Amino acid sequence: MGFFERNRKDLAAKGVDPSRLPPGQYSTDRFPVLHAGSVPVYKDLSSWDLRVVGAVVNPLVISWAEFMALDAVDVVTDIHCVTKWSKFDTSWRGVPLTTIIEMAQVKDEATHVMLHSEFGFSANVPLTDILSDGAIALLAFQFDGKELEPEHGYPLRFLFPKLYFWKSAKWLRGIEFMSADKAGFWEANGYHMYGDPFQEQRYWGD
Known part of the structure; x- marks a missing residue:
């Protein structure tokens, strides 16, 4: 029995529904670290901001203090990395993107979102x-x-x-609402434009 098959069998033995695990993935309790390039260092968030641009009526520049004053929620969810690990029941706290959508008054023409991170990294998601x-x-x-x-x-x-974890962009600095789909950094460099883990949409051609 191979590793992936054994991992899925172990989930069932623990009472975990194996259908939560997308094909080609294995479950782990660890949280592997994967990124390209350096990790940004923030010594002072007073100069940090989040910019919301594109197909919006009200472009935004939100400071850290302003962002932290927004209503936050807690969620528990499974996450799935394109490198084949999955982690179940992860706990997060943050501001729903719908809050920003309302604040920016996103236009009807918007169809996609580009998440912009430090160092020029980016990823696209359908609105x-x-x-x-x-x-x-x-x-x-x-x-x-x-x-x-x-x-x-x-x-x-x-x-x-809902999508592979590279779509959950780290070190977020900008949100761009677009009227057409466009590849982000990862999609332009071989990753799937959509990235559904249950369809194994990892790379070009999948």
Whole structure:
């Protein structure tokens, strides 16, 4: 019996529904660290801001203090990394992206969102998925009751567990609402434009 098959069998033995685990994934209790380049260092968040641009009536520049004054929620969700690990029942706290959508007055023409991170990294997500019933789309600043670790996106990351975890952009600095789909950094460099883990949409051609 191979590792992936054994891992799935172990879940069932623990009373966990194996259907929660997408094909080609294995479950882990760890939280592996994966990123390209350096980890940003923030010594003072007084100069940090989040910019909301694109197909909006009201472009925004939100300071850290302003962001932390927004109403936050807690969510528990499974996450799935394109490198084949999955982690169940992860706990997050953050501001729903719908709050920002309302503040910016996103235009009807908007169809997609580009998440912009430090160092020029970015990822695209369909707006219809973000707005669908039951969707989790969070601007997260805490994981497991604590502020994010630097390697996991401190001070802010996007959380969108419906898709592979690269879509949950770390070190978030900008949200761009677009009237057409466009590849982000990862999608332009071989990753799938959509990235559904249950369809194994990892890379170009999947």
